[in-house]
Amino acid sequence: MNNIFDSNQDQDFSLENLTEKLLSPIEIVANQFSATQNYYLGMTKYLNDFITPYLISVNYFTGVEQARLLTTSPLDSFQSYMDLLGFNLGVTTRFLNGTMKAVSDYHNREMKNAVMAWFNTVLNQEGEDMKAFTARLATVADRVANIYPQKIMDIEPEFGFHFENKANAIKFAETDRFFLYQVLPTDKSIEVNENGKPVLILPPYVLGANILAFLPGEKKSYTHCFANMGIPTYIRVLKDIGTTPALQVMTGEDDALDTKFFCEKIKARHGKPVTLNGYCQGGYTAVCDVLSGELDGLVDALLTCVSPMDGTRSKGLSAFLKNLPQRFNDLAYGTKTLPNGNKVADGTLMGWVYKLKSIENEAPLVVFFRDMMMLSASNGGGEIKVSKTAAAINYWLANERTDLPLGITQMSFDSYNIPITEDGTLPVKLFGKKLNFRRIKEKGIRWLICYGEKDDLVEKETALAPLDYIDVEISPFPKGHVAIATSWSNPKSAYALHTSFGEEKYRGPVRFQLDLDRELSEKENLVRTSSKVQESVKDLSEFKTKKQANV
Template sequence: MNNHFDAVHDSINCLIRAVEKLPEWNRKILEASLNEAKSAQIYWNAILKYTNEFMAPYWTALKSFSNLEKIKALDSPPEQTARDYLELLQFNIQIANKGLANTFRMASDYHSRKMYEFLAATLNTFLASEGEDIAGYTDRQLRLLDLVVNVYPKAIRDIKAEYGFHFESGGYSKVAETDRFELYQVFPLDKAVQVREDGKPIMIVPPYVLGANILAFLPAENKSYVHCYANQGIPTYIRILKDIDTTPAVQTMTGEDDARDTRYFCEQLKARHGRPVTLNGYCQGGFISVVNLLSGELDGLVDALITCVAPMDGTRSKSLVEYLSHLPPRFRDLGYALKTLPNGNQVVDGKVMSWVYKLKSIETEAPIFTFYRDLLMFDRSDGKPPEISKTAAAVNHWLLYDQKDIPRAITQMSFDSYTIPVSEDGTLPVKIFGRSLNFKRLKEMGIQWLICIGESDDLVDERASLAALDFVEAEVSVFPKGHGAIATSWSMPTSACALHSCFVHKSSRFDTTECRGPVRFQLDLQNAGNDVGYTVNG
């Protein structure tokens, strides 16, 4: 009898405890429902935001496309136009399929994991188990979405004060100027370091498309390509393109203008320091630097060259060649990226050019894919608040806000280099001053050349960067990571591949594993009077 009474008593106590917990369940479920409603609103806002940012250049491209097609349609037979448009439609479908397939895969993987977390939180709620309950789970997801959609973009905008060049804040001095460019000296961040006035000067040439700021990434964080040179006491100079929106001379400039202005700057630096200049081009700036050298305009002024992730023969870029091979020949025309300024000058829209590169890599650049990628970057299940690193914010500031419009003639040179291969004898597909340009001339000039490439560069791959090795000798340094890593990750002096050091990195193409950073290369030239170096024969 007592046992029966005890059993009934225990059952009643369990029921009472369960009833007592019902209001807590209801509260958590109600809180979770409110969190889900807010999350849904932010989620769909994010989908629209990411899609709109991706598609914004499309409207500019569509206008240029329509204007050019009005002319081409009149000059082409109707059947040819119909065939070209069908091929273009097929091309668009292929791109869309690639983007959608990867997006669905990413979204499926993300939501499958989230479903597991949601079910675990639901069980924890109803069984009063330890661990995250449903209210905590939905609150974490709400905060994650708010971080990605609202907080992160603000951090990207706010990093502007620390990112890139701020010539008005000190640390730089303008030493020369033309109608198109300004030349600034970069001073050491470490006040204890003195610039060697008798040192070997280096002039750094940034890319046109994404500007110069990537080369002064985060100086206060000790991540700055240009300051890696200056902090070693090297006389360091950066060539800055004037604002294309307000400078007609930039809007209409040609390759000849670039070469003449470069010659003028090199004359100033050689006179100032009494030594020939090292020319250092990053990405597109490297290609332009080689063109200028081969033109003969810099003879007697430059005796060393450094190129970083620079395309020497764009037709060897596997991913871009594959992309262009599917595009009908009719539409391989730079005119589709042109825009006309209020003064009538035509320039190439930088956002459209950046968009083309996104289409090339649509598998990882599709708007919804990038949204989920950002979610995963900040998603933490350990309860700790996610952190927004300054590096991530600065990289995205570069990608979002540093696209620059480009002079038409300068873009045409790069366009030709990506559509016409270097000839079998080493002649480039571009000319300036009416002169043929051949890689072999660098050997005749006695130019010492260091080529720095990114092992995982998906913008300028290894074959495009090293094309000149078929014709001349150059030293090669292979850096881990991708296109911007030399200016970001490896510009930190304490990094594994610091620019002022020699480091060991195994390359798939070369037997040698020891590489010299570009700053080390410049220091060795400076200290040994240029009579140094080892080469890798292509």
């Protein structure tokens, strides 16, 4: 009796403990229900983000093929569809392999946690029990389905330029297609050097200008790296293509002429030639504009960052396009007709193509489970903070796509399908002229190419193609396509843009600009000094002549 009594003494029969034991199964079921609900809600959102552009592409495909089937022989059409079937099977295989791996990796990890939690519950051991396990699953699912998307939307006031705030930028000029803004320093103690060498930044067309003002408040902004050094900094921004007919029908020639107009305005204000600075696709159009000859006397230096100079050298997108049956490698399958009848390239679909080329890593469930693992807490459900950088990147990818003029899209399309010739001639013409890299050397234009060593969108070989034809200064940066505009735009980073880095002392783009300005100022001072000396010699000569005449 004493033993039994002693044993009973060890049991905790408190009301609180009894209530917890009774309610625990109910809480486990409730947690599991919540986790399942948010799990499928989140999964649906990720699937919709992928399926929506797919349905758009099907609509375009059907419209184009309805017309082409009437003008193409049945045998050719059959062969093309068989080739397309083979291509689709290859994409589907990669899609399934990537998806199955992501599903397996996540659920294998959680299955181990579930088994351990079950044993901890049954054997009353320390560690995560079923109640804590299901609570953690519910928390993670809620983060992915609700909290994470909200965090992404909440970053909007901190992301990008916000030109409506005149303290950030001033509208300096405009054309029928573009606005030109002068970007002001975020550090209000810094004054713009009005006599400094100006830089004009051309952002990418597809994903817009705001990636170049990533998080100014966090000192992660490519454009503000220039402005905060007192450099006169300008950026060319597209007008709304949906409401701007002139932009909808824009050609490469229009791009060059608008750039010329802006450069004339900038040079007239600051008295120095402009450095033309293109990021990604903006770099390719910048080079084409310079090679056209329209910017002669206005631009004396080029800066291109992660810009595709010869898309046919791309191991990713170019290879993807080459595997696509020739009949379907056509911009018509991505062309949107606007209510006014003008045709533009669908920006949503263009972004989707980049996902297709890396489908094993960008399939919707792969991204979903990648985010699930990122937002899971290793400490069993502790608080996880979503970094502003991660939120801003996702906001940019989700909200900054825009449609493109077909004329500009055709230039990029040609660059990924037609290689540069042996003598350095591009597959693009402007004003009926051939564009050749050698013209840059002939005109004495300084050029710095910056590229990402692990860029899988614009690979090193694609960005450095001009080196086969002319001498060009280069600067390699670690990481991928947007690192220069994000990580390395922080002035305190290891590869800060205003510094020289590495054993080779590669120059960042801002350092390049500052050095150009210093060299130009030194030349101007030398010219002024020489002119003063000549005037002094002339005055002395005239004085001697007068003196001799008086004698």
